[in-house]
Amino acid sequence: MRPLAGFATLAVIGIVGTLSLVPVAPPSPVLAADADTVTAGQTVEIADGVTAQQVSHESYTASTGPQTLVAGGTNVDWAKLVLIDGDWPVTEENITFMMRWTRQENGADNWWNRNNPLNNGQGSGGGSGLGSYVDLVEAAFYAAQNIKSGRYPAVDAALQRGDSADATAQAIWASPWASSHYGYGTHWSSRPYEVIEAPAEAWGR
Template sequence: MHDAQIGGRRAARREIATPVPRTPTRTRTPRRSLAAAAVLSVLGMLAGVALVPPPQAGDALPFAAADAPHLGDVQKLDVAADVSVPAVSHESYVATTGEKTLVAGGTNVDWAKLVLVEGGWPLTEENITFMMRWMRQENGPDNWWNRNNPLNNGQGSGGGSGLGSYPTLIEAAYYAAENLQSGRYPAVDAALARGDSADATAQAIWASAWASSHYGYGTHWSSRPYEVVEAPPSAWGR
């Protein structure tokens, strides 16, 4: 740039008698005013929090709070050494076995259960085992329904010696229970009512007058596992 031009610009600046004041682009707020506004803002926030009701006991936690890991102290509960643990009770339920269900089954086990049902004795495994062993001593398992009289019972069968017969196995079960509860076999009735020992019930029948041989007081009595054999439908009246 030429020296003449530079000198002209300097001379023009000196000719300005009164400087023009510069208009401020932003108004500055005093610091004290800013501090007061901040205090009022904080007080407003606190007042808003105070108006919000606290969460109730059953309210669900927000998603973030519920899923966040526990960062506080672990809570512990001390229990006195002499506090006893309560026993847990397990109730037992026994399904009622009806006549129709047993007749439909049609086996020697079903007939043994039917006698117990007719007599009101419990259907325990010990009672069923005793009945199956007793039936086996009176008639072989392959023909346990012989004359529809598995126990060779004389009551109601038309044969006092036990060689009579019944129209069906259903009548045979009824009369077998009736005879055992007639008062002539109180020890057998009581053992079946307990239902806790097949051997004890067997000893009661050995000592009774049901069989003149008394089953050899156990020498003619087998305790081997019993066989399950189905009778012909006609024996059940079906």
């Protein structure tokens, strides 16, 4: 029996030795879809001297493009266009002042009269304010230019602050814009303003 036992032992050793010679299969290749998983631990190095930008989220202001305002076509759009041309903040107080002012000059229902909502003499061909402009876009430009000309510093300053329609109204009353000075407020209405669209041709559309 011993020769058989020895033969069996040799057979087992031979099998184990054969298995040890079989090459190990290479690891499965990573599919492209798994690439993100593999590289999730990557790091990004930032060069020396680069600092993070400080971003303030305290307040935001938005400016509306002139073409959007022209397409809107209302007296509110025109008021905003004047403010943009004058580089004044487009605040509700500034818009309210502009709306009240144009209403005093031409009335709400015909605020675009002669394409000159503020009866502005500068650039309109009418020194007394009875001239007209090609369109309301040009009228807004000349209105802003006149206010910023240096003849109306208190009005300019009040619009720059943009925090009180009443304060800006007082500035225009005291200015030489209107010989009547709007009765220093007695000819000035502070009732809510109406939003009214002008004809397309008044905008040059």
